[in-house]
Amino acid sequence: MAEYHLTTPLTDNDILQLRAGDVVFLNGIIYTARDAAHKKLMALLDRGEELPFELEGCVIYYVGPSPAPEGRPIGAAGPTTSYRMDSFAPRLHALGQKASIGKGKRSPAVKAALQENKAVYFGATGGAGALLSECIVAAEVIAFDELGPEAVRRLTVKDFPVLVINDSFGGDLYAQPDLSAVGLDK
Template sequence: MAEYTLNTPLTDEDITPLKAGDVVFINGTIYTARDAAHKRLMDLIDKGEATPFELKGSIVYYVGPSPAPPGRPIGAAGPTTSYRMDTYAPRLHALGQKASIGKGKRSEEVKAALKEHKAVYFGATGGAGALLSKCITAAKVIAFDELGPEAIRELTVEKFPLLVINDCHGGELYAVPDRKAAGLED
């Protein structure tokens, strides 16, 4: 396992060396979007309208942050379960999104899209939202304010810690080993 520091937006050259299990620190701009925001993004794309942020090279964090306490740009910002965005992720990767951040496993369709479009799925530590928020230096709503915590936000991050869960080569940190080969079954 290796350790990388990457700056946004991401490129194929950033993504290609990453392997499942690598530690990555992100600097720059990432965007938040959960279920409702993803549906709205798809509606815009289907109508041929502009998206609220440039998809090419982007990282989307599946998070609904809590309100910002005094003196902070954002409240707790822990990841939500990613499979709820699996319906939308392959299309967004085809349009240039380079990474997503969440928790939990992804569908076979998402894994195939990561390989096809040189993209990656990062895991953020669930239950560590308050700690993760300390890596967020700025936050502003850029679309769908009426969705509250699920609005799309632009976040500025510094040394945002992540693990590569699914890489663009088909590697997966959550892969279950061959139980028989591992001596776990007769």
């Protein structure tokens, strides 16, 4: 398992070097979107309208952050369970999204989309939202403000720590037998 420092937007070359189990520190811009925002993004696509951010090379973080305390750009920002976005993810990956960040397993359709589109699924540590927020240096709502915590945000991150769960070669960290002994396969 290797360690990488990557800057968004991600490229095919960035993705093709990664394997399940690798540690990645992300820098640059990532976007937030949970299930309510994904439904609105799909509606925009269905109508042929532009999305509020460029999909090519982007990273979407499945998070609904808490309000920002005074002097901070964002509150706790821990990952939400990813399977709620599984029905939307293959379409977004086909349109250029290179990675998502969340927690939990992904569906066979998402894993296939990762392989077909040279993309990855990153896991972030659940329960560590306050610590993860320390790596977010700026946050701005860019769409769907009416969704509150689930609005789409543009986050500027510095050394945001993630783990490659599913790589673009079919590797699945949760399927590795040594993880079941410590409960990481759930």
